[in-house]
Amino acid sequence: MKKITILIHCKDQPGIIAAVTNFIASKKGNIVYIDQHVDQEQQVFFMRLEGEFKKASYNNSDFKSEFEKTLASNFKMNWELYTAAYRPKMALFVSKYDHCLYDILGRYKSGELTLDIPLIVSNHLELKPIADSFDIPFYHVPVSKATAVEAERKHLALLSEHQIDFIVLARYMQIIPEGIINKYLHKIINIHHSFLPAFVGAKPYHSAYKRGVKIIGATSHYVTAELDAGPIIEQDVTRVSHTHSINDLVSKGRDLEKIVLSTGIKLHLDRKVMVYNNKTVIFS
Amino acid sequence: MKKITILIHCKDQPGIIAAVTNFIASKKGNIVYIDQHVDQEQQVFFMRLEGEFKKASYNNSDFKSEFEKTLASNFKMNWELYTAAYRPKMALFVSKYDHCLYDILGRYKSGELTLDIPLIVSNHLELKPIADSFDIPFYHVPVSKATAVEAERKHLALLSEHQIDFIVLARYMQIIPEGIINKYLHKIINIHHSFLPAFVGAKPYHSAYKRGVKIIGATSHYVTAELDAGPIIEQDVTRVSHTHSINDLVSKGRDLEKIVLSTGIKLHLDRKVMVYNNKTVIFS
Amino acid sequence: MKKITILIHCKDQPGIIAAVTNFIASKKGNIVYIDQHVDQEQQVFFMRLEGEFKKASYNNSDFKSEFEKTLASNFKMNWELYTAAYRPKMALFVSKYDHCLYDILGRYKSGELTLDIPLIVSNHLELKPIADSFDIPFYHVPVSKATAVEAERKHLALLSEHQIDFIVLARYMQIIPEGIINKYLHKIINIHHSFLPAFVGAKPYHSAYKRGVKIIGATSHYVTAELDAGPIIEQDVTRVSHTHSINDLVSKGRDLEKIVLSTGIKLHLDRKVMVYNNKTVIFS
């Protein structure tokens, strides 16, 4: 069987679901998953659909051109179609913290993530031995005020050369320049170590400690030009108390960061995230 | 606008979604919600759909008979259709514990539950003053081995006389006889004060204490002939520790019971629960 | 047996615990609970201790004066002693939302809260029938720019007349003036319908919706002069998704607000909260 995933968003109008499901049926496909969402405020329609076709009866480029002609152009759809064969290339950016790196590489080696990791990029050398022990090429690109332009050029070259589909900042402690953000819009996933929008910016565990919160969190989100303000993919939290020092918060937070970042990666990978109006629709 | 909700389950077959959505479109309806689930093991298809129609163009009995003729009979569907006007009648069964009763009546008075409560039934008299203060008729039906048959007869008469649609056991401490269960199958919601299937039966907090668990739970489920083994609607949990006595567990559990029972009631009320194979499909 | 609870805080110094426990032992008391915390940053020591004494051998004023003389003055302690007989008087302030009011009054009637509620105060008349049905005096004190001074005077008079120990703002939609805050410092508990410090101020559910968060929260805290910035007593959260409208957030939030506020009330009531440096120590 040939399995495909279609993502659609467009202005909400009557009859979209019927038109799409009818189209699949007319092509002798079986719908194995359908979910839809309407943003009532913005009047935008979102759909995610998985279909199965007998291999003999499915031709990808025919399907796509006919879908565009009969459906998409009528409803003015933004749409994407993925075949199960798709296996994206992910770049990992790290600095000195190793917990997210170990977590992602462990999942990768376990076969939990169906992607390739052509390279790890870092502004420091400390984590090179980990990259080596997992047999992944490591590129050291130092970043400072003086070298910022040169670093961006090198980053873009590496990403392009390795045909990177999306980037994961696994506690990478540098601001991403707009040149990279714009080229990989909604394709850069960051983990922020707070329950956004609380504690934007540096040292959120220190701020959480000072404020005396009873719960701390972590947030994975797409990177946009405004710091820590991009579309949120996933959040999780854990209880803390007055007995926890800042170091305890850092330590408890590490597990949150790992889970929340890897969940974000998996949702992105499974094409379950749609971005609209700086928010995300997360399909089940 | 006329708003309707349709629930369907049948053997999984290609083309069901297209057929249903097409039917709605052909009647000039707009689908505002659609969700579907396929139990891959049992090959059963489930669907929940909400549609909107211009009042002038929608006739309920025409719609239903045509849906049956053109769709349901072909696919051998089990299906139900609800109009928004539906406001079910709920009977409350209680014994001596008052926390779930207060919680449900508070929500009812707040307008959180769109239903009617024609009566409260109890095997004890202790909670009559609460029923009185909320102006709800209270019926005292004592239950003992000797009076069991007579009690069942009275219960059935009260339920029938008040045209009860579904029953909520708000910590009612009696086994429901099969005569009532069969007449109201998957229409009796119980709250069990444990994380089922752990600690089936009486005194679950005592058992949880003895086993030294670190988390306790509560479960709302439909009542079936086998004790505490009916389809689970909702569960929730809370952390406990060695510092908690049995009384502490009872006290912490009260909040769980209230939330889990009222969530179960609301899901049932919104027609978001489908029962199949002693499990539930819970639509979002 | 005579049961007492002692709360202590002072500069951290060696020997405090030994001195206190020794004092209790010398008075033939048995320590049934002891917990202590040291804020390492501020070098402050906190202790909560519960002791039991044979009734014949315990004299409250003797104990207190000797504790002050032999212990407290040496260590420059701030300390309080409560006897189990203590049953505080709580004032409830409400506006138009009734869910927290129903929840608190249900718990109160169930015997879950060992306190008295001499009065309910509101700037509106809508909730008077609820106060009536629970037999609690209701005072209507309208608040507007023009009547602010008069309202504060009336509030202070009512609180004083009814010998109120602490105040609970159960979704009271007015800013508390500093005159009342200063008189009842760390004795006014508010429920804020967000996960503070995210979404300070009005309409937090709207802001949460706009930001697209995946988790919403509620916070109970002591009221201080700075809005929503007082010491946090308790927080809790629940998951939300893109499918939830603002109304859904409001609805899901109601249960959070009820639980988080009542937990805050119970912690305050059990003398398990100590405030220091705008944070709380919460004893188990």
Next chain:
Amino acid sequence: MKKITILIHCKDQPGIIAAVTNFIASKKGNIVYIDQHVDQEQQVFFMRLEGEFKKASYNNSDFKSEFEKTLASNFKMNWELYTAAYRPKMALFVSKYDHCLYDILGRYKSGELTLDIPLIVSNHLELKPIADSFDIPFYHVPVSKATAVEAERKHLALLSEHQIDFIVLARYMQIIPEGIINKYLHKIINIHHSFLPAFVGAKPYHSAYKRGVKIIGATSHYVTAELDAGPIIEQDVTRVSHTHSINDLVSKGRDLEKIVLSTGIKLHLDRKVMVYNNKTVIFS
């Protein structure tokens, strides 16, 4: 400064806390942490205490013999004293699942766990490459009915030779024989992939799926002779729904297993667990 941790349990009696804290004070020590618990049902007293001493004034063997003579023998205490220098040796037992192994080794390399891992033991060869890449000796000890006695002999020899302090079963799929359990009582930590006591034994995710639970869990516990019935150290849970297949439960469960097992290891390592009456006291 010399830092020590003392764990005590004995019959509950008046004056224990005073006697212990007084002893520490008399030795010029400063108590930096004290927590205590009384099991009211069994009348057993538990205490955990951390103290600091000037290095010059502390002699370990003197302290221990005097503590025994003046205190422990009077109160008939069971007690243990640990100095901060203690760095235990942990053996890892695995089979074919690698997620817990990757998680523990990642934490170990990150410096999160202050212990040594002298060896990994497995009844299969599949995970040897992971042991190799982390530079940890790997021992293959096949286990079958025929080789059970020989395997137990080899295990005991390996554990003894490497002076192992405690054993972690990181999804080791064999029953531990009583000979090993008795020698390492309350020193073998297992991860069970369910919310015990629900779903004891094999294939808990299958049972959870069949029962239609809405929450799944994981439990770390000490191994005792009765299967999955030993003292529970830690539990955690996550929500699931009808949309999750058995494979989805397995996948979601992996993260739970990792967190719950590593939390159990850390609590054991920090000497925060006391076992009594087949339950645990977990100090904060």
